[in-house]
Amino acid sequence: MDQTLKETLKKKISNRETKVCIIGLGYVGLPNALDFARKGFSVLGIDIDKERVQKFNRGENYILGTDEKGELKKFVAAGKVSAQVDFSDLGQMDVIVICVPTSLSSNLAPDLQHIKNSVREIARRLRRGQLICLESTVYPGTSEEIVLPLLESSGLKAERDFYLCHSPERVDPGDGNYGTKQLSRIVGGIGPDSLEVGVFFYEQITEKIFPVSEIKIAELAKVYENTFRAVNIALVNELMLLCDQMKISVWETLDAAYTKPFGIMPFYPGPGVGGHCIPVDPHYLEWKAREYGFYTRFISIAGEINRKMPYYIREIILRALNSLGVVPARAKILLMGMAYKKDINDARESPAIALAELLLKDGMGICYHDPYIEAVEIFSQKFISVPLEEEVVSSSDLVVITTDHSVINYQWLIEKARKIVDTRNATKGLKDIEQKVVLI
Ligand SMILES: NC(=O)c1ccc[n+]([C@@H]2O[C@H](COP(=O)([O-])OP(=O)(O)OC[C@H]3O[C@@H](n4cnc5c(N)ncnc54)[C@H](O)[C@@H]3O)[C@@H](O)[C@H]2O)c1
Known part of the structure; x- marks a missing residue:
């Protein structure tokens, strides 16, 4: 365990020297980018959809109810946020938040292609001291069985060299009553250091954090919430x-x-x-x-x-x-x-x-x-x-x-x-x- 690595990242986070990257600028990624920018972080968005990237860089909001105050335009003009389609700058980021879609195949099996593609891009440029946060909804075991091995294929080791956490997004589009301020965030880490850094990172945007002892619990809690709704x-x-x-x-x-x-x-x-x-x-x-x-x-x-x-x-x-x-x-x-x-x-x-x-x-x-x-x-x-x-x-x-x-x-x-x-x-x-x- 390298205390200095962890403390350095936490210090950078609290001093806002951290560069935050959001991969996937959709219903989850766009509001996230605004949340971090509001709290003083410089944010880079990456999305494979060229049109979305262009709209983002023009400060045009493309998700109803997300940017009522027109903040995106101001943040873009101030150089606090920008977006691009290529992944080449990932190595310069301190925190990378993954918000890509997780859909189903025609026979109702999970389709994790977007997560795998973005994690491969990260793994190619992974460096010591980075925090990777998965926010997409996944089945319990995805972080450990899919994301972790792909990241460690870089030769770096989680907890020793980089941090991995899962914090499922719970936003309810169209419902102004439940934004970042009102919603609590579940955070799970691949190990104790990842949990500590993950919690510290999310504390910058919300006071309501619910840390869990295993990353699988964070994954399961989110799918259970949506299952509860579907069943009812x-x-x-x-x-x-x-x-x-x-x-x-x-x-x-x-x-x-x-x-x-x-x-x-x-x-x-x-x-x-x-x-x-x-x-x-x-x-x-x-x-x-x-x-x-x-x-x-x-x-x-x-x-x-x-x-x-x-x-x-x-x-x-x-x-x-x-x-x-x-x-x-x-x-x-x-x-x-x-x-x-x-x-x-x-x-x-x-x-x-x-x-x-x-x-x-x-x-x-x-x-x-x-x-x-x-x-x-x-x-x-x-x-x-x-x-x-x-x-x-x-x-x-x-x-x-x-x-x-x-x-x-x-x-x-x-x-x-x-x-x-x-x-x-x-x-x-x-x-x-x-x-x-x-x-x-
Ligand atoms: N929409 C919701 O209400 C909501 C709420 C909570 C959680 N979630 C979860 O959050 C995740 C994202 O959902 P969303 O609704 O924001 O999806 P979305 O389709 O609105 O946005 C995802 C974005 O990711 C981009 N993308 C896809 N593959 C990519 C890649 N490899 N690299 C970079 N960008 C890529 C797409 O172009 C798109 O712009 C899903 O797992 C979803 O289940 C969604």
Whole structure:
């Protein structure tokens, strides 16, 4: 153990002489870059997406709700932050934070190619005294089994020459209530020195740190958090399916149940789950569990129920069209929202896309409006968000509220639409819902 190496890095961190590199400037990396810049660090962002890098260097925010005060532009102008596509400067960095995507293959296995690629780039330039922090969501064992051997292939040894920690990001895009200040950070280290340096580093941006004794615990805690959410959403979606059969309002049932101040948490039904976390992360755990001959039944059932939701919404749409006397193959449907949840500009894994695919297969004519998603590709066809004009709404046989963005005037929509299928309870408490709105 080299006390001087560790103390030198900690001193550089507290004196802000540290150069912080963020690899991956997306939903996690961009806010991170701003957080560190705000605290006086000089930040270099690296991303393989040229367009993102150019936008970053122009100070243009490309992630809704991330830079409301326009700080990126100021930091770029002051030379505090910059971005590039090449990795050649990694050796000059003191701290490297990895925020690259972790997706799934088509058969629900973890796809760690982005992590491996960035770690290989780091390993090529690894030098003594660097701290590497993995923030991407991973299954328990990734840091020890994948990241560590790649880094040590450089000839340097963790704890003796460099430090490795995992601090899973917990940001909730679109939710201004939970930023860096409000959220605590779990930190795990590959050894005690890595933990100490990792905790010291993250303490610079937040007071709320929860150190854990093993790096695997940090990895598992994060996938468990998202599994908890996926399972509870599935539970409430299943309740909705039952309520449909029993002709009971699921929404009023939930409003009543959620008046209990303990032992229950509000989750709501919808057209399915989306984004980069909830439909993905639980399957990381499911996949890893199989190595131990263990089957995580809650995860597979939750995945199955949540993935079926667009099929159920399709059924409701068919029923609504039937009530209007419209043949599905001639129906014109306006989907309100492509983002996977309200007030964000992220359509990855969006249930609205899954639903649109089903409707297209039925031969329906579809268009969509989303104030935050300019265009999407469905079955290799480009769809562009249509303007929300009276003519567009009134000429549609059915309007389907797929995302409940706050900026939409739902009362106006009810007035202009022939009929609405509301998958989000966005029309709650509005006038004329009995005549016009079919609520799931
Ligand atoms: N989006 C969320 O709400 C959220 C919340 C918490 C945790 N996470 C986790 O954080 C990680 C990142 O997610 P995200 O939503 O920010 O992803 P993102 O797709 O928004 O951003 C990732 C960025 O990394 C870049 N990239 C990919 N491979 C790269 C490489 N080899 N080198 C450099 N850049 C590369 C991409 O071009 C992209 O700009 C994932 O593991 C995700 O599960 C996401």
